Amino acid sequence: MANDGPTPLERFINGILPENPVYRQLLGMCPTLAVTGNMKAAMTMSAAVAFVMICANLITSLIRDLLKPHLRILIFTLTIATFVTIADRVLAAYVYQMSKELGPYVPLIIVNCIIICRCEVCASKQRPVTALADAVGQSLGFALALASIATIREVLGAGTWFGLPILAEGWWPAWGIMVLPPGAFITLGALLGVANWLGTLRGGKAAAAAN
Amino acid sequence: MKDSYIGQAWLVLSLSLVFGGLLAGVQAALGPKIEENKRNETYDQIPDLVTLRKSEAGAEWAPAADGKIVSKVFDAAGDHVGWVIEVPDDGKIAYKVFDAGGDHVGWVIKGAGSGFADRIELLIGLTADAERILGMYVLDQKETPALGDGISEPDFQGRFRDKTTSARLEVVRTVTDASPGNNIQAVTGATVSSESVCKIVNKAVDEFKPWLDDYAAAQAEPADQTDPEED
Numbered sequence: 001m002a003n004d005g006p007t008p009l010e011r012f013i014n015g016i017l018p019e020n021p022v023y024r025q026l027l028g029m030c031p032t033l034a035v036t037g038n039m040k041a042a043m044t045m046s047a048a049v050a051f052v053m054i055c056a057n058l059i060t061s062l063i064r065d066l067l068k069p070h071l072r073i074l075i076f077t078l079t080i081a082t083f084v085t086i087a088d089r090v091l092a093a094y095v096y097q098m099s100k101e102l103g104p105y106v107p108l109i110i111v112n113c114i115i116i117c118r119c120e121v122c123a124s125k126q127r128p129v130t131a132l133a134d135a136v137g138q139s140l141g142f143a144l145a146l147a148s149i150a151t152i153r154e155v156l157g158a159g160t161w162f163g164l165p166i167l168a169e170g171w172w173p174a175w176g177i178m179v180l181p182p183g184a185f186i187t188l189g190a191l192l193g194v195a196n197w198l199g200t201l202r203g204g205k206a207a208a209a210a211n
Numbered sequence: 212m213k214d215s216y217i218g219q220a221w222l223v224l225s226l227s228l229v230f231g232g233l234l235a236g237v238q239a240a241l242g243p244k245i246e247e248n249k250r251n252e253t254y255d256q257i258p259d260l261v262t263l264r265k266s267e268a269g270a271e272w273a274p275a276a277d278g279k280i281v282s283k284v285f286d287a288a289g290d291h292v293g294w295v296i297e298v299p300d301d302g303k304i305a306y307k308v309f310d311a312g313g314d315h316v317g318w319v320i321k322g323a324g325s326g327f328a329d330r331i332e333l334l335i336g337l338t339a340d341a342e343r344i345l346g347m348y349v350l351d352q353k354e355t356p357a358l359g360d361g362i363s364e365p366d367f368q369g370r371f372r373d374k375t376t377s378a379r380l381e382v383v384r385t386v387t388d389a390s391p392g393n394n395i396q397a398v399t400g401a402t403v404s405s406e407s408v409c410k411i412v413n414k415a416v417d418e419f420k421p422w423l424d425d426y427a428a429a430q431a432e433p434a435d436q437t438d439p440e441e442d
Contacts, residue, residue, distance in 0.1 A: 034356060066222050074223060082230040086237050093241040096248040103360065104328070104353045181357060 005126050008133035015137025022145030023195040027113040032146060033184040035105050039162045042150035043143070044098050048087040048106060050139035053115045054132065055083040060123035061131035067124055076119040077110070084109045114142060152187050153178045252350065253306075253319075253334060257295055258284055260336025260346035261308045261317035295319075300422055315339045318423070321350070322415030326407040329353040331362070333411055337376065341423050347371035347412065352404075359404035367405070370395050376416045380409040 006014065021027050031049070035041045056079045060067075067075060088106045091099040099106065109115070118138055123131040154160055157178030159167035177183050217224075282295045293316070294309040306319040318341060322333040329352070336346035349363045361367055374380060374393055382405045383394040397405035 063222065063226075068219060068222070071219065071223060075226060078223065078226055078230065082234060085234055089237050089241045089245065092248065093244040096245075096252070104356060107353070 005122070005130070008130045011122060011126075011130055011134035012137035015134060015139070015141045016144065017141065019138075020141040020145060020195075021114040021117075021138055022142060023192060025114070025117070027117060028142060029188075030108060031105055031112065032149065032188060033181070035102060036146055036150040036153055036184060036187075037179045038154045038158070038160075039147065039150045040098065041101055042146040044091070044095065045102060045105065046139070046143035046146050048084075048091065049109055049112060049115070049142055050136075051087050052080060052083040052109055052112075053118060053139050054135040056080045056115055057118055057123040057131040057135035058128055060119045061126065061128040064124050064126075072120075072124060073116070076116050076124075080115050080119075081110045114138060148191060149184070149187050152191070153183050157183055249350065253321075254282060254284075254295065256334055256348045256350075257306055257308060257319050257336075258293060260319050260334055260348055262336070262345050298426070300419070305419065305422075317345055318419070320415055320419050322411040324407060324411040324414065326352060326362075327354050327359050327401070327403040331404075331407055331411060333408065333415070335371075335412055335415055337416070337419070341416070341420055342376055344371050344374045344376060344412070344416075347408075349408070354401065354404045359398070359401040361398035361401055362404050362408050364398075367398050371412065376420070379413050382406045382409050 015021070017024075019025060022029075022032050028049075031045050035045045056076070059079050060076060063075070084107060087109070088099070091102070091106060118131075118134055122134040126134075151161060154162075155166055156175050157180075159165060159172050159174050175183070178187070282297075283291060284293045284295060285291055291311050293311055294313070296307045296309070298305045298307050300320075303321060307315065308317050308319060310316050317339050318337045320335050320337065322335055323330060325331070331349065331354070332351040334348040334350055335344065336348075337343065338345060347368050349368065352360065352363060354360045354362060370386075371380075374395075378393045381392075381394050382397045382402065384397060386394050386396045395405065395409055
């Protein structure tokens with residue numbers, strides 16, 4: 001089993017860019033669209049997802065030999081739901097206003113496909129070290145994707161970044177639409193296009209190098 | 212054994228027990244802190260709900276030294292603008308609000324019930340005689356994002372101001388000048404959430420009014436103690 005599948009380092013690196021959950025796998029679209037209106041919300045969401053993903057991957061990997069094929073999804077969901085509830089309570093206790101702003105999107109992490117996908121693809125088949133590296137890599141990839149979208153939306157939509165004024169009021173007419181739902185779709189679409197274009201360029205170069 | 216239900220499900224069952232215990236522990240550890248956060252939010256909203264002062268960011272509430280039931284309220288400038296006394300009401304709490312001069316300006320009560328998605332918790336500000344609504348604030352809700360969560364918008368909450376409590380609140384699509392009455396205009400696309408809020412307000416007021424009558428009657432009797440709120 002030890003030699004099966006990618007190594008921890010490969011898992012870690014893959015999660016960040018080559019298999020980025022948002023730009024490559026197109027998973028986790030709900031939080032990607034919903035909580036990227038500003039950086040604070042996006043980073044809180046990323047941290048919550050990272051916590052849940054790391055815990056769920058570790059537990060799943062530890063019990064991987066006990067899983068019954070037809071009950072595995074149930075166990076993944078049970079594990080994920082537990083840690084999501086913990087994350088939700090911790091946010092409500094220590095960052096109450098942010099927890100209110102994120103509202104239903106914290107409980108909705110339970111149905112975030114990225115996490116169940118990592119349990120299925122990696123943690124239920126590989127050792128805890130690999131599962132941990134995988135979860136950290138994927139979490140970083142998710143955080144990076146959310147940060148890229150939230151940066152564009154917050155700077156263009158409100159002229160601020162993490163609440164700090166970036167574009168001076170007066171000469172920048174804040175594009176209100178960017179912090180509203182349409183802004184999320186426009187930004188995600190544009191960034192996905194760029195990501196695909198870069199991917200094609202690199203693919204072309206690699207093909208040229210191979211020839 | 213292998214094919215029995217237990218043989219199949221023992222892992223699910225034991226994980227459920229472990230996780231259940233874990234969640235109970237987390238709730239026991241963090242529950243009081245979350246309640247305190249909610250309580251602070253309640254106290255932040257009370258002055259606006261009874262129009263004690265206009266909204267000022269950064270208002271501070273300082274509980275009195277002698278305990279939990281009397282709180283003093285300050286505005287952003289540090290001026291003392293009023294008092295709040297928590298009066299136990301059948302396991303709930305009614306907040307009796309006074310201005311800085313000690314005049315009773317109104318009540319703030321809590322209401323809760325099911326919404327479209329999950330439980331909704333409200334604060335309702337009433338006049339001293341509970342005949343008129345002074346304000347409404349959504350303390351907790353998990354309604355559909357971008358539709359039902361419009362009930363948290365100041366615009367919708369403001370529609371409750373100055374409604375009478377002697378008639379029931381009704382949800383309508385549009386309030387016309389001809390029939391302003393006791394109608395609350397619904398949040399667009401969220402009739403169920405809007406109706407839930409009205410239902411909760413109606414119910415909370417219905418329960419509060421008889422209690423207030425008893426309370427007022429008790430107050431009217433010759434007081435044999437200096438702090439009637441303690442009875």
